[in-house]
């Protein structure tokens with residue numbers, strides 16, 4: 001049997017799609033408490049005329065799975081039901097919604113529309129038991145005319161929503177399957193003589209500085225157009241030249257209010273003048289290069305799924321602005337309409353994507369893909385029309401995307417044709433039109449660095465068809481997705497940025513993705529936890545692949561976001577002798593309002609600081625300025641000894657939308673004076689005579705110290721393994737085997753040791769040990785030499801790889817487990833890179849200096865526990881617990897991670913809330929670590945970020961300090 005929700009069809013009984021406007025015509029929100037009944041199958045047995053007075057209540061907008069009915073489920077591309085289009089399983093959770101609607105007084109004449117902004121996935125509507133219509137297109141607005149059905153009294157609105165429908169086949173985006181009325185519902189008054197639709201095009205002519213305003217309106221009455229601020233008046237249908245406008249850009253989002261009116265209705269639109277164009281193989285905005293330093297963004301909140309408050313939407317936009325992000329791809333559907341209003345106002349370039357994905361068909365070689373089946377043609381076109389028509393007046397929207405990962409076929413080609421006819425003012429994007437048959441930009445996801453570089457040089461592999469090849473090679477290219485931010489990562493952002501910078505053809509890209517989609521829950525002991533695929537008992541799921549954002553689910557920034565902010569900063573600086581080089585990467589603004597300051601530090605102690613004179617660098621230009629004499633003076637006056645570092649910061653001098661004055665845009669540092677030669681060069685003291693230990697019982701029989709400063713030592717050993725990051729778990733583009741697999745094959749996860757030799761001397765002890773793994777004949781030789789100097793202990797260690805190694809090491813150093821009554825609360829202070837974590841391919845966000853925080857705060861709360869919290873280039877480190885203080889000084893800069901749990905605990909836990917402190921402080925001191933990469937979807941760690949030493953020598957002094 002075929003249900004009505006299994007009939008391939010655009011909405012039935014719906015109005016033609018039209019622009020979202022702000023109008024003075026009446027609008028009544030129907031959001032709030034609705035009656036609700038849930039059924040596990042499509043046959044709910046509920047009568048649309050039943051007001052449901054005794055049913056439960058539910059909040060609209062919302063998803064029923066997050067209100068206690070049914071359960072969320074996560075799959076990436078796999079359909080969680082048999083591929084049998086257009087059919088769906090009988091187990092088809094269904095929500096019955098009811099509420100009373102009262103037409104407000106004063107809404108006389110004209111027509112009444114019922115508007116749904118988002119219902120997942122298919123629904124049917126009744127008023128007082130009479131059918132109104134039915135629709136799908138979960139993230140697409142639909143309106144129904146209900147003029148004849150509203151009585152003016154209490155009218156019963158009934159909505160039946162099915163979780164699964166034919167439409168589920170074209171909504172296979174990588175996200176939670178969540179159902180219900182999840183965006184707003186409203187009743188609209190459409191006055192007689194009102195404006196049924198409006199299309200505003202506001203171009204900017206960069207040669208004359210004029211704006212060109214053209215308004216098309218659908219109305220039975222004459223329509224006037226007014227831009228009062230500039231004294232401009234005209235009528236719809238004519239092109240109005242507006243002299244000397246300030247253009248709109250994400251940098252300077254200048255909006256003008258335009259009133260479009262008839263006698264019966266006034267629409268007020270805030271529009272910016274701007275022109276997007278593909279010209280000479282480049283993507284241009286107002287004639288200047290348009291480079292996306294963007295992110296992919298889903299509508300998502302850890303508690304409410306895709307139902308977002310205005311505050312949550314605004315928080316996202318402000319968060320992007322504060323991290324130097326200038327663009328968003330609305331993956332993979334039009335966002336909540338308010339989001340675009342915010343992008344216009346705050347300034348973000350938006351690539352709006354149609355609500356369309358059929359990725360699951362790739363698993364059956366695209367057999368039966370709706371994209372190439374004419375039976376789905378009308379449904380496809382309807383989706384594209386609803387996308388374009390709703391958002392066509394948004395200034396921030398600079399490009400349309402036909403959808404995501406839906407293969408290729410006649411229906412997409414038709415959508416491209418329709419879109420370019422309907423809106424020639426914006427280029428068209430679609431990544432899976434690989435030959436660029438119908439699109440205006442060449443798009444790729446997760447290219448390797450080499451591929452991107454080749455594309456930048458117009459040197460990508462040729463297409464079979466020479467004509468198509470020539471055309472594609474002439475198009476600008478963007479990365480609709482790159483740098484997969486799953487778990488700890490992405491590494492390599494700076495490398496991508498350098499390639500984008502090098503080639504005019506490259507229009508930047510959008511990091512995957514803005515936020516983790518963890519759903520908030522409570523762990524067994526009441527601790528906050530974030531759930532991912534499988535946590536709801538789904539039989540088919542894709543685990544933590546949904547946790548791949550730059551924000552944690554609670555919307556705090558991850559280190560990856562700080563890294564992105566530093567890498568894409570609009571101002572770049574470099575210190576070069578007594579010169580500062582300043583590069584302005586803005587396309588439209590000068591650095592006139594940027595506040596440049598300098599700071600001189602000696603081993604992390606501030607010596608002097610000051611402000612630089614105003615530096616004015618034009619858009620996309622570079623300048624050199626001489627540092628003021630005060631810097632030289634301060635350098636001269638600094639006491640001898642120690643490292644002298646100069647830092648220059650560039651901060652916003654005045655507030656910009658979403659960004660306060662004083663917000664640091666960029667930072668550069670240079671070591672101006674090295675410390676006295678380190679003790680690295682000092683030879684190890686000669687081996688002690690093999691004699692009984694006389695070090696006051698400070699060592700055990702295996703030559704391990706019993707205490708370091710105030711901390712009893714529970715363990716000392718070689719440290720090679722790390723709890724694999726999620727990027728370690730995948731091979732990555734262009735590779736066959738993951739780092740984790742290679743590391744496990746080498747036995748790094750299960751090293752055991754054997755003492756080769758112990759020497760106990762009068763003032764020193766030495767242990768030579770061999771580390772290896774079961775079944776493996778390679779390993780490490782470790783020579784640990786402890787020397788006592790007063791109350792200090794010095795450790796000199798030489799680690800050597802033994803056997804044939806051809807792979808990078810997770811890390812190489814020693815680990816100490818110290819007994820501590822409250823390890824998480826212990827204070828950590830260090831001189832080195834910080835404050836955040838750093839790895840060889842992700843360290844741009846950090847700066848050299850003194851940093852201090854608790855051990856707990858030094859952990860990065862990845863939803864899935866994994867390697868984290870490494871700090872680089874550390875000179876010394878101080879640990880202070882209830883037991884007292886311990887300073888660890890390196891004979892050479894070192895890498896350090898201090899944790900209140902072990903690597904094994906970190907590796908075993910599946911959710912952060914499962915990590916328990918056990919009275920130990922784990923101190924990981926290393927000569928080097930391997931970087932992060934983004935192999936979970938993108939390329940693996942580049943060779944420059946891989947740690948491959950064959951022999952290292954490390955030296956540390958352990959100095960007790962007053963707590």
Ligand code: GAL
Pocket residue numbers: 076173174331332404405445481484512545548937
């Ligand atoms: C892409 C896809 C995204 C997401 C990402 C991996 O292929 O377009 O929706 O699945 O991979 O996280």
